Amino acid sequence: MIDVCCALIFRDGCLLAVQRGKHSDHPDQWELPGGKIEPGETALACIRREIEEELDLEIVPHGFLFPVQHDYGIKQIQLFPFVAEIDSDELNLQEHQNARWLKAEELFKPHWQEADLELLRLNEKSILNCFGENDDNGRENQRPT
Numbered sequence: 131m132i133d134v135c136c137a138l139i140f141r142d143g144c145l146l147a148v149q150r151g152k153h154s155d156h157p158d159q160w161e162l163p164g165g166k167i168e169p170g171e172t173a174l175a176c177i178r179r180e181i182e183e184e185l186d187l188e189i190v191p192h193g194f195l196f197p198v199q200h201d202y203g204i205k206q207i208q209l210f211p212f213v214a215e216i217d218s219d220e221l222n223l224q225e226h227q228n229a230r231w232l233k234a235e236e237l238f239k240p241h242w243q244e245a246d247l248e249l250l251r252l253n254e255k256s257i258l259n260c261f262g263e264n265d266d267n268g269r270e271n272q273r274p275t
């Protein structure tokens with residue numbers, strides 16, 4: 131079982147999704163930024179390191195969601211999701227070919243990796259709540275339902 135951490139990063143009521151490279155496992159599919167936990171590393175240290183390496187960003191994780199286990203046939207992974215926010219607008223993609231900020235109603239639009247799809251379905255309610263967090267201007271009321 132491969133232990134992998136990933137981050138649900140929210141900014142301005144949107145969730146960050148990133149697209150894997152053309153020559154990676156699962157080419158062109160979308161995922162949450164993150165990566166494998168290294169030996170001796172805590173999950174928290176892992177997610178901070180991976181986000182720094184992949185996006186050139188510092189995050190302060192402030193919550194976590196239910197993990198999922200997924201069997202891809204050739205590999206089995208366990209995915210540990212953290213929730214985090216960032217202030218910066220500056221994403222510097224180091225490994226991914228693309229990034230997009232999803233609105234709540236776009237959550238299932240990207241072609242997610244299978245494990246992510248399970249993770250999003252399992253945690254859907256909590257994730258939808260995160261889209262509205264920190265929005266005390268009532269802006270969420272103006273979103274199409």
Ligand SMILES: Nc1nc2c([nH]c(=O)n2[C@@H]2O[C@H](COP(=O)(O)OP(=O)(O)OP(=O)(O)O)[C@@H](O)[C@H]2O)c(=O)[nH]1
Nearest residue numbers: 134136155156161162163164165166207209243245246
């Ligand atoms: N980072 C990340 N990996 C995911 C997600 N969902 C998912 O199934 N995976 C799988 O988890 C594994 C993590 O691999 P990775 O390539 O991102 O990890 P890493 O940065 O440590 O890679 P490396 O071994 O090339 O250094 C891959 O098999 C990937 O397909 C996700 O949302 N984020």
